[in-house]
Amino acid sequence: MSVSKANVQENPAKKMLSVVGQKRAILIMCHNNPDPDTIASAAALKHLFAHALRRKAVIGYAGTIGRAENRQLVRRLKVDMVRTDKLNFSKFSVIALVDSQPHSGNNAIPREVMPDIVIDHHPLRRDTTRCTFYDVRPHYGSSSTILTEYLRELDLTVDRKLATALYYGLKTDTNGLSRSVTKADLDAFNYLFPKVAPRTLAGIENPSIPKSYYLKFADAIARSVQYDDVMISNMGTLYNPDVTAEMADFLLRMEGVRWTLCMGEYKEYLLLSVRTSRRGMMAGKVALRIVKSLGTGGGHEKVAGGKISLKGLKPEERAQVAKKVTDRFLKLLDVQDHEGKPLTAAPPADPR
Ligand SMILES: [Mn+2]
Incomplete structure (x- = not known):
């Protein structure tokens, strides 16, 4: 079968479908600890295979669906997802990877297995670029x-469930259309918005949240240190791998803060999230460089993350890893303040 290996321009969906051909056993893989964007993309791809090819597909993931919002998304929109520890990758004749790429360190496809489709x-x-079909934008x-x-x-019909999922995926990845939004994203927004089920969406966005979540937030704030316009929180042990990202977003909204780095230990890994509000900055490159030779990392202009294995390390060695990451971060951003001020040290005099 001849499929252009280049990043496809015209009729990408049709080209992608031609890769499947007569093959029947399709696996759609999300990235680890799936977020709404990867979940919605997988659900959309499954819908597309079902309606354009009359083919069933399995959605796989590793890690946990941590945030209460993301659990609601899966539950209310009935996205059927299977944990990869229950999967045999060799049983599938087509593997599609969404919202992630091979060997990026954030998906559970075995190293020696190359997906056929990457979006x-x-x-x-x-x-x-070694994959049969890839569409990376x-x-x-x-x-x-x-x-x-x-x-x-x-020209496939998009029902309210799928529209709601895609809308929520787009909304969360762009932080409510506040970052990295292109005309294509706005076009998708305008197309999806009238099809969204508003009450379902409200239920997804406002789930009840465990008490532990609030306590971790309080703890993260207590552990936050500000260096000029940079806020860093070493959050300690995490019960949910998504919380560094949430905290990094939350702290970035503070007046005078332009960069955030939040990290914490989750199942033998140091997870980290980097955010910036500065335009033209490359949070992804910063993340890559602070984990260099320690772990994996990457991301976008304003949003990035990474992870470092802490297996076999003693508590003091773990602390050294976090310190190294912090030092590299401050150095890369050319921060002059090396001491830093604990966020909670002096209650700010708020004029309002
Ligand atoms: Mn995404």
């Missing part, structure tokens, strides 16, 4: 945007 909006990785705000275009290209 993503992170910077293109060289290994990805780093300037897009979400993978949900790409999948919305696919559904429209194929």
Whole structure:
């Protein structure tokens, strides 16, 4: 079968479907600890295979669906997802990866297995170009945007559930359309918005939240240290791998803060999230450099993350890893304040 190996321009959805051909056993993989964008993209791809090819597909993931919002998304929209520890990768004849790329360190596809299809909006990785089909659009705000275009290209009906999922994927990845939004994202937004089920969406966005979540937030604030316009929180042990990202977003909204780094230990890994509000900055490159030779990392212009294995390390060695990451971060950003001020040290005099 001849499929253009280049980053596809015209009729990408049709080209992607031609890769499947007569093959029946399809696996759609999300990234680890799936977020709404990867979940919605996987659900859309499954819908696309079902309606354009009459083919069933399995959605796989590793890690946990941590945030209460994301659990609600899966539950209310009835997205059927299977943990990879219950999967045998060799049983599938087609593997599609959404919102992630091969060997990026944030998906559970075994190293020696190359996916056939990759759809993503992170910077293109060289290994990805070896896949039969890849459609990687780093300037897009979400993978949900790409999948919305696919559904429209194929003229498939998008029901309210799927529209709500894609809308939520687009909304969360662009932080409510406040970052990395292109015309394509706005087009997808305008297309999806009238189809959204408002009460379902409200239920997803406002779930009840465990008490532990509030306590971790309080703890993270207590552990936050500000260095000029940089806020760093070493959050300690985490019960949910998504909380560094949430905290990094939350702290970034503080007046005078332009960069955030939040990290914490989750199941033998140091997880970290980097955010910036500065335009033209490369949070992804910063993340990559602070974990260099320690772990994996990457991301977008304003949003990035990484992880470092702490297996076999003693508590003091773990602390050294966190310190190294912090030092590298401050150095890369050329921060002059090396001491830092604990966020809670002096209650700010708020004029309002
Ligand atoms: Mn995404």
